[in-house]
Amino acid sequence: MKNSKMLTVLKDNLWTNNPIFIQILGICSTLAVTNNVRNTLIMSAGVTFATALSSMTLSAMKDLLPRKVRMIIQVVVMSFYVILLDILLRAYLPDVSKQLGPYVGLIITNCILMGRAEAYAAANKPLMSFWDGLTSGLGYMAVLVVISVIREILGFGTLLGFRVMPEGFVTWTIMIMAPSAFFFVAMVMWWAKTEQAKRETAKKEAKK
């Protein structure tokens, strides 16, 4: 019983209700960090960490939470985890912290955190909320990594910093700039929605 519920949440957050291409949340960071796979991985790991833990914390305190200050407390909890992450990065991974610069702090503005807290953690048990936040973060990560792989290869000719394109390759400046992420987010949405519509009709056909 529990297992199947967890699977549903997993499938929901990775595919049928993916935060990027269905809920269209967290697009700002999608545009900003996806020109390089390494930063994308760290950033989306940070988002996953913050979403999972803040969802769990908020779910644990939901019975004590007065409605009047619900939003304020949510923001306090989320910024707590984001600042904690920032401090840890600065102390133990100074290079990464320097490269990500302001983006770590900007995780707090990522709508996925608030979205999951409102949509799931407010009505579910802490462990399931943790699982929901974790899988939401993974759904976000999956899309971002796909986009960043294409952008890094075309924009820098490298993958995770290793040269993959031949020497004479002319890099595509536009891939490094935010606008190109728009093209790719749009194409991912297009592909995902077409695919989902196809499966939907296939399912209906099968039922007939």
Place this chain on the structure above:
Amino acid sequence: MFQKQPMMRRVLYALAPIAALAIWLYGPRVILTLAVSLGVGVLVEYLFEKKKGGKVSEAVLVTGTLFAFSMPPAAPLWIVAIGMAFAIFMAKEVYGGFGRNIFNPAIAGRLFVYISFAGVLGGSFFEPGNFGAAAGSLFGRPDAVSGATALATLRSGGDVPILGLLLGTRAGSIGESSIILIAGAAIYLIATKTAQWRLILSTVLGGAVVAAALFFAGVKQALPMQSLLAGSFLFVAVFMATDPVSAPKKPAAQWAYGLLIGAVIIVIRTFSLFPEGTSFALLLGNTFASLFDKIVTDAAKRKAALAAAATGTEALK
């Protein structure tokens, strides 16, 4: 395979003399650039339309020609192919094909490759004349030193002979060469009612007024007046701003659209670090086109409603 679009054919006729001159100026390489641009454009559109069961529009030939004309003469062919594929795919087919695109595909494609490969394209200009003698070889990429475009010369304070601008014997993109031929094409297009004269006139007017204002107000970076004849300003005014799909339909909206494009071209040219502002200005104009149309329609409706109300009260009396 093709839809018949007589309007688009007339644009092609108007472009033919410019193509002939370009071959004399920059050599047979121009034909190659055109072939790649048209081939890729038709192919991409065909692949899309096949799925939907539609036909390839003749407009793609115009887009392909205009795109090729906006490239520097020595542009690598793979860049031409990428730009054209982007133009038809991202700026036309994903919107639903001919007649539904918001942005002018040729300009969208040009801007995509100009931002991506600014360095390569910026170094792909060379001095014109004698079938591209300066290029060194007929089809290969020229090893000769790249020439400074007329606009670049003006920006660095140099002088450009007016005659060269009129005849087209100065370095620049393939199609923006001769002002006389472009003006001739404009007359032909207006006479055959292919292009809307309001769009051409308002774009030129907007550019000329802002350029004159900046120049005579003594703004430090302002370019001299002959800069209006340099670069792709007139080419864009005649062939791009008049694109019937992406331009507004109502006369008043067309005036606003042209004036906006003309003014923005000059502002970007004068103050930004980009060598030319026509593409940005046109996309900006495209963005506002339907809004302008809506404002004009709404105003007309309100007027009609007011008039109806007025006559209504008249009748009551």
Place this chain on the structure above:
Amino acid sequence: MKKDSTLYVVLFTFIVCAIFVVVLAVANEGTKGLVAANKQFATQSAVLGAFGIPFADAADASAKYASEVTEEKSAGYRSWKATVAGTGYTAVEQSGAGLWGTITIILAATPDGQTVRGVRVLAQLETPGLGGRIEEPWFLGQYEGEKAPDGKVIMKAGAEASGKADADKANGRVEGISGATRTSQAFGSIIDAGLERIKAGGGK
């Protein structure tokens, strides 16, 4: 106590905030030493890098820094002196406006400001992947050993930049980053200002 009473709301908010703030404060205090050490290492490794003194790790860098580099401080600016392979060099910390924010570099050169020894970037806020590439070795490497006639290194930025490193050390020219014209130009003028200061004696 009722959940919607003012007292409960105030108390609840206060307690929750207090707990989280205390945890954050503890985390901050606990890592303070590490953060400071990281910062110190960042500066020391940048100075050693600019002088071209190799080092193995943080401890090695700290030792080499203590033994081979002398730090001077005057008028609020930091400068360093070191002798590498028999030649004396001066390094200065130089800041200037970039495209988005201040760029701070460590620049080492001969005391007459005619030959650059090396450059390292301490802090910058330029566009990641474009202007942010001023930290990359191919770009900074162009400065190593570059001659600076008239105390200036010409930055080829904008349309004329090829985006590839300029290998000629004697021409007093470096290539800017393609697509990052403004940052390249800003970086060029920060270098020139730094050379000026080195020529004037470092700290002044």
